[in-house]
Amino acid sequence: MGLISNRIHRSNLQEGDHIYSFRKWKSYSHHGIFVEADKVIHYTKTNKEGTANKLRRKPVCKNCGYDRKVHRGVVITCLDCFLSGYELYRFDYQVPYHQFLLKRSGTCSTGRCDDPPAAISRATALLNSDHGFGDYNLLENNCECFAIYCKTGKHMSEQSCSAKSTARAVAQAILDQNSGRLLDDVRVHDPDNYTNLKEKIDQLITLPFKEIIAILIKLNKNEEFETMEETKNHLAQEV
Numbered sequence: 001m002g003l004i005s006n007r008i009h010r011s012n013l014q015e016g017d018h019i020y021s022f023r024k025w026k027s028y029s030h031h032g033i034f035v036e037a038d039k040v041i042h043y044t045k046t047n048k049e050g051t052a053n054k055l056r057r058k059p060v061c062k063n064c065g066y067d068r069k070v071h072r073g074v075v076i077t078c079l080d081c082f083l084s085g086y087e088l089y090r091f092d093y094q095v096p097y098h099q100f101l102l103k104r105s106g107t108c109s110t111g112r113c114d115d116p117p118a119a120i121s122r123a124t125a126l127l128n129s130d131h132g133f134g135d136y137n138l139l140e141n142n143c144e145c146f147a148i149y150c151k152t153g154k155h156m157s158e159q160s161c162s163a164k165s166t167a168r169a170v171a172q173a174i175l176d177q178n179s180g181r182l183l184d185d186v187r188v189h190d191p192d193n194y195t196n197l198k199e200k201i202d203q204l205i206t207l208p209f210k211e212i213i214a215i216l217i218k219l220n221k222n223e224e225f226e227t228m229e230e231t232k233n234h235l236a237q238e239v
């Protein structure tokens, strides 16, 4: 499996997997738990308002009987209904810190997950419960929270602070890396402005990207990437 992409083929799916797919505009991903052959338990919007017009266009699924107009909250559908035509990915757990930063948000967690039967059991219990997974909220109680809860027994809202600080760290890392590209570009195309721009950027940025990675490797207990050299090799292969 690559450092960057978690894309998998459906023939490699295993029962209890946390799977997801990116939607059209890519900033949104839909998550669920693959429970058995061609069956996924996932969490959809509980609020019917505002989506009725869009949903009317999708017919009832001939394969699994899923009717988007009727079934809300925690649902069980076929894989095709879950994917809605988009590509299939598998969510990663116990990802090392530095690898977490290189991944897109909503594709992995540093957390440990329970064994597949526990995930299937939690998903099934929520599917059969009258309350389901409660009221849908895009930021605090969404399909990703549902799948992570099934895998780990923990609710993401408890972790929202660390998620926010991680987002800030990623932004910082990307800024550090891209500012070097920007300076290279400006040096060629607008050399008069280069020194001024470099001074400003140096004031803004205190830690180079590689140092952030090195610190994270030290902080991380995972011995998979022990040295900077190994990490560089991995990055060279994967990026």
Ligand SMILES: [Zn+2]
Binding pocket: 061, 062, 063, 064, 065, 066, 077, 078, 079, 080, 081
């Ligand atoms: Zn279906």
